[in-house]
Amino acid sequence: MRRLELFLVLGLLALAAVAVSLGESQFSAAQYHQAFADPASPPGEVLWTIRLPRVLMAALIGAGLGLAGATMQGLLRNPLAEPGVLGVSATAGLGASLAIAGGLAALPGAVEASALVGALAAGVVVIGLAARFREPEVLILFGVALSAFAGALTALVFNLSPSPVATAEVLAWLMGSVENRDLTDLARALGPMIVGAGLCMYAAKGLRMLTLGEEAAQMSGLPMARLRVAAVAGSALLAGAAVAAAGVIGFVGLAAPHLVRAAVRDDPGRILRPSALAGALLLVAADLAARMIPTEQELKLGVVTALFGAPVFALLAWRAARSWRA
């Protein structure tokens, strides 16, 4: 257990070092030396003010999405759940689209704030539904409806937008990226992420108890209503902050818990921290791939994760469906 986390931390550090070292501009040994000796030198600038914040951002977003996914899987007792399922990603995307189309993109932090508001709105709706309905399937179905509705409204924003520039901007943003992020962006994302992570960790014991089913958990003596709200609010906050900071990046919340599930023997509480670490690893790797794959236009991070993630989702669904039939 501890060994797994240590292993993931070491892997993350090693990968981050590689991700900071590699990029479009290739440096000689002397230039690397210069970057370390003098951070203000041109190679130093590239490493420490361009690549490092980007790598840190990818790690933070990945960790948030991994933790949010693991929390939602535990809450909904379903290995196919992830932030997209509750409609959180879609409403956050809608919030950002409205801000961009409304001409607020020039205002620093406005798009981010709008996305976070969208995510939290979905969170409030989901908390209300979770208090009313105990069955996890209900939440998934409402999530599908919420996603579809937010998607329709986003399409409406495109449809009615008079400016093709704004439309292109929204599209680019919806594809997800951690390009050109600085430490201010990082600091802005960190607050809601820490609160969200705290709420998810607090809910861990409730997620374990839910293994037994809703009614047994309710009778277990744990304050399940409170833990359930903490899990929903925490994962909404994490996913919302992630979308606010980097656009819509799918499937990390699905794949990260899947990677570590066997190592924690399926435990929905103990899986949380390793899922965050695995999410960070995945997204740093995906961003490195987005940067290093030679294409005319730099690949968008959300496109890379979707290309790899969607088949993983299909594979998991295939396996789940086979076990249902057995």
Add this chain to the structure above:
Amino acid sequence: MTAAWTLDGLKAQRGKALVLDGAALDVSPGEVLGVVGPNGAGKTSLLRAGLGLMPLEAGRALLSGRPIAELNPVERARLVGYLPQERRLAWNLPALEVAALGAPDLPPGEALAVARDRLDRTGAAALADRGVLDMSGGERARVLLARLLATRAPLLVADEPVAGLDPDAQLLTLELLRDEAARGAAVVVTLHDLGLAARACDRLVVLDHGRVAAQGAPMKALSPQVLAEVFRLDGALVETPAGLVVVARRRGA
């Protein structure tokens, strides 16, 4: 002695339908009470409403003499352990971890020690490290029973604990619950097999349309008249060297 669980005049609705219409039961420490009745008679609703899991229209529900609505989750869990009918497990946790979920009030080390002891009691000690989804239904039933026993509650409520089990596992499950009663617990089980209920329970409550149709010692509660009116069976409870059995055929058949 205060009854471990007293339900009196319970009325409850599911949707528009009245599922409990004045149902009642009481059970004392050391006693195994069986709740029987045809499908839809309100057995599960009686347990759920009596535990505060579904809203009551009317009636009294007391755990160890205290109104259930006044208990917080911790107090309620200290007074009752519940094994719901729905026994689908979401994750493939090791049996020991699942059994330990019965004791969330204890520090992890102690909870595991209790879990190990209860797995031993249910004859599942050898399964401690096995994933619960990799087990047979009978093995999993032992693990879930160990989880119930790990609550250490003075009242144990099990909804259809033998459903889907082979005869040996059914008898074992009821034997283990009887052992808990001998240790001082009050035990309430719902059962469909009337013969099994008659042999395993000290007293029976027969439910029909959300009301108590009969109650008392098995011989009295399952009289030929009750079998006819509630279960639509022509027959009787018969004493055999192996215990009570129900000999019956469908009415009019």
